[in-house]
Amino acid sequence: MTYRCLGCSETFEIADLHYVCPRCHQVLLIEDLRSDRLKDLPASTWHQIFDYRKMLTDPALKGIYRYHEFIGPMLPLDSIVYLGEGHTPMIQGNARLRETVGLNLYFKNDGQNPSASFKDRGMASAFSYLSYMIGTGQIRDILAICASTGDTSAAAALYAAYLQKDIKSAVLLPRGKVTPQQLAQPLGSGARVFEVPGVFDDCMKVVEKLSEDYQVALLNSKNAWRILGQESYAYEIAQDFEYDLTDVVVVVPIGNAGNITAVMRGFLKFLDAGIITCLPKIIGVQSHHANPVYRYYREPEPAKRRFEPVTVQPSVAQAAMIGNPVSMPRVIQLVEQYKRNASEANVFFVEVSEQDIMDWELRANRNGHIACTHGGECLAGLIQALASGYVRSDETAILDSTAHALKFAGFQDLYFENRFPPEFGVKPDAALQNAPIRVSPQGVKRLPEAGNPLEGREFEIFVDHVAQDIAGALGLKKR
Ligand SMILES: *Cc1c(COP(=O)(O)O)cnc(C)c1O
Ligand SMILES: [Zn+2]
Numbered sequence: 001m002t003y004r005c006l007g008c009s010e011t012f013e014i015a016d017l018h019y020v021c022p023r024c025h026q027v028l029l030i031e032d033l034r035s036d037r038l039k040d041l042p043a044s045t046w047h048q049i050f051d052y053r054k055m056l057t058d059p060a061l062k063g064i065y066r067y068h069e070f071i072g073p074m075l076p077l078d079s080i081v082y083l084g085e086g087h088t089p090m091i092q093g094n095a096r097l098r099e100t101v102g103l104n105l106y107f108k109n110d111g112q113n114p115s116a117s118f119k120d121r122g123m124a125s126a127f128s129y130l131s132y133m134i135g136t137g138q139i140r141d142i143l144a145i146c147a148s149t150g151d152t153s154a155a156a157a158l159y160a161a162y163l164q165k166d167i168k169s170a171v172l173l174p175r176g177k178v179t180p181q182q183l184a185q186p187l188g189s190g191a192r193v194f195e196v197p198g199v200f201d202d203c204m205k206v207v208e209k210l211s212e213d214y215q216v217a218l219l220n221s222k223n224a225w226r227i228l229g230q231e232s233y234a235y236e237i238a239q240d241f242e243y244d245l246t247d248v249v250v251v252v253p254i255g256n257a258g259n260i261t262a263v264m265r266g267f268l269k270f271l272d273a274g275i276i277t278c279l280p281k282i283i284g285v286q287s288h289h290a291n292p293v294y295r296y297y298r299e300p301e302p303a304k305r306r307f308e309p310v311t312v313q314p315s316v317a318q319a320a321m322i323g324n325p326v327s328m329p330r331v332i333q334l335v336e337q338y339k340r341n342a343s344e345a346n347v348f349f350v351e352v353s354e355q356d357i358m359d360w361e362l363r364a365n366r367n368g369h370i371a372c373t374h375g376g377e378c379l380a381g382l383i384q385a386l387a388s389g390y391v392r393s394d395e396t397a398i399l400d401s402t403a404h405a406l407k408f409a410g411f412q413d414l415y416f417e418n419r420f421p422p423e424f425g426v427k428p429d430a431a432l433q434n435a436p437i438r439v440s441p442q443g444v445k446r447l448p449e450a451g452n453p454l455e456g457r458e459f460e461i462f463v464d465h466v467a468q469d470i471a472g473a474l475g476l477k478k479r
Contacts (some may be wrong), residue, residue: 001074003028003224006329014074014129015138019211019218027329029265030224038069038273043243046275050239063087064124064232070269071125071228079132083162085120086232088112090240090398097367101379102386105397107369108237111404115158115185117151117319118233118259118402125229126219127159127167134166144169145210146219147203149255149319150182151403153193156219157186164190167217172196172203177318181407199312201324221258222326230259234266237398238276247395248280251382253374253402254293254349255320257327260284263400264334264347271341279342280398283390284331284349285381287357289313290321293331297349307332314423316357316373316411319403348390354424356380358415362432365405373408375401437473441465 002011003018007026011033012018020027032038041049053066060077061068064086068077089112092098093105110118133139144160144167146152153171160169171186175195186193196203204220211218221227234250241248245267252260263282270276286294290312299305309324325331335347360383361376371379378399385391405412413419416433420426441447444462448454454462470476 001072002031002033004031006333015133017139017217019220019222019224027222027326028224029330030228032070032073035269035272043274043277046273047243050235064121064229065128067232067235070235070266070273071232072128072225075128075132079135080128081124081131081159081162083114083120083124083159085113085124087236090237091369093364093369094367097364097369100363101383103382103391103393103395103397105379105382105399107364107371107375107399107401108233109370109401109404110233111370111372111375111401111407113155115151115154116404116407117155118230118400119151119155120158121232122221122223122226122229122258122262123155123159123219126223126225127163129225130167130217131163134163140166142167143216144219145171145207145216147172147200147207148178148220149174149200149321150178150407151319152220153178153191154182154185154189157189157191160191161189168192169219170194170216172207174199174203177321179318179407179410181409200322201309201312204324204326220326221256221261227258227262227265227327227330230262231266231269233259233400234263235270237280238267238270243276245276245278245280247392249283249382249385249391249395249397250280251283251285251378251385251397251399253317253320253377253381253400254284254286255290255317255322255325257293257325257331259400259402261327261330261334264331264338268334268337268341279338279346281391281395282338282347283381283385284347285377285384286349286351287315287317287320287377288351288353289315290317290323291351292323293325293328294349294351296328297335314421316354316361316408316424316426317377318373318408318411320374320377348385348388350381350384350388350390352377352380352384354426356383358411358426359429359432361405362412362415366432369401370405371399371401372403372405373411374403375399375405439466439469441469 005021007024059082060080063082090106090108113120160167170192172194292310312323315321357377360379364371
């Protein structure tokens with residue numbers, strides 16, 4: 001395995017921690033210099049290997065390392081850190097949602113990872129590598145550090161807590177720009193948490209400075225090990241579809257663009273090894289409040305495209321509220337590679353409004369899903385892609401619900417209570433609003449309290465009154 005620079009193509013040994021090219025400062029990807037050997041096995045044997053590993057109980061192979069040969073073949077199994085990441089369920093939309101949207105769709109619930117977002121996939125890889133380096137005495141006493149829109153720090157702090165004392169963690173968050181749940185996570189895992197003024201892009205600059213000047217391990221998706229682990233998302237989809245990805249469309253929200261990089265790269269690596277025979281379509285989605293990647297690809301003429309960072313506006317897809325995505329050079333290269341491997345256009349970018357993100361998140365969840373705002377963003381993006389003719393109604397869409405709905409429940413509250421600050425531009429659709437109904441029974445002398453219950457006749461009257469009120473509100477018929 002080697003780091004390869006996306007700028008000057010130089011390679012660097014993985015025995016050193018690199019985040020950017022020491023020569024030209026471009027981002028890196030990790031390559032397997034002997035990946036051709038993966039083609040020595042016929043596809044049917046690979047299928048059998050992966051399917052067989054499903055049945056094993058070896059912790060090292062239970063998570064993303066089911067695809068060990070593609071994620072980190074040099075890592076011995078005993079350095080692998082497994083906290084339950086990967087193999088997240090794909091849940092088919094019910095008939096009602098499929099009909100509303102106009103095609104067959106599944107949510108792949110990456111919110112069901114241990115820290116409740118897909119970031120755990122990348123952290124399992126990055127921390128397994130660190131654990132290997134510690135185990136072999138190549139590094140000692142690591143401070144894992146990251147900037148985060150919330151989920152990266154939750155994941156990094158969790159894995160670091162598991163690997164203490166060898167690893168400690170510190171996270172930088174934009175003050176007031178992560179949800180209370182996301183702030184609680186690294187605090188609970190014992191990380192040092194720094195709230196920095198500004199937005200994510202400002203935190204990222206500080207972390208980059210720290211990683212240049214001090215001895216720290218950078219855990220942002222600039223770290224190429226993160227990308228490697230996140231490729232597992234693509235491998236799982238391939239396996240779940242029994243390696244036939246004809247007419248499959250994968251919809252991914254874009255922030256720092258590490259995730260879409262990993263998803264494209266995963267499919268390309270499986271294609272190259274012959275494990276799949278065609279690439280699924282990719283739809284990258286951004287909010288109109290943080291849309292630098294969309295804007296770049298809006299220019300149809302590749303030669304005329306110019307990347308320009310944008311100033312972000314507040315977004316409910318807060319984990320993707322990034323104006324200057326670190327992985328942009330990776331995306332540009334992989335989109336080219338992706339297109340070279342198909343006969344027609346197969347990567348598209350769409351933008352959606354904050355309103356659409358909220359409305360579609362709530363619609364999905366009212367049909368039995370647990371989508372976060374970014375899952376809503378994917379669904380809104382799919383609607384947009386259908387309207388633009390990028391997706392056909394006979395295709396099957398996989399929507400990346402990148403985190404658990406609970407992490408972003410505060411935005412749901414703002415919607416239900418019609419309290420969105422004007423800069424979001426979100427007004428609730430009354431049909432999607434919901435609120436608790438306060439029960440205050442009349443004609444009851446005293447109400448029960450914790451430590452002071454009602455008894456006897458008083459309690460019976462209370463139960464009767466409350467039951468009557470609820471039955472009235474629900475319009476229940478007497479039996
Ligand atoms: C990090 C994150 C994203 C954005 O992923 P990138 O790799 O930064 O593009 C989207 N959704 C959630 C929930 C995230 O945590
Ligand atoms: Zn370089």
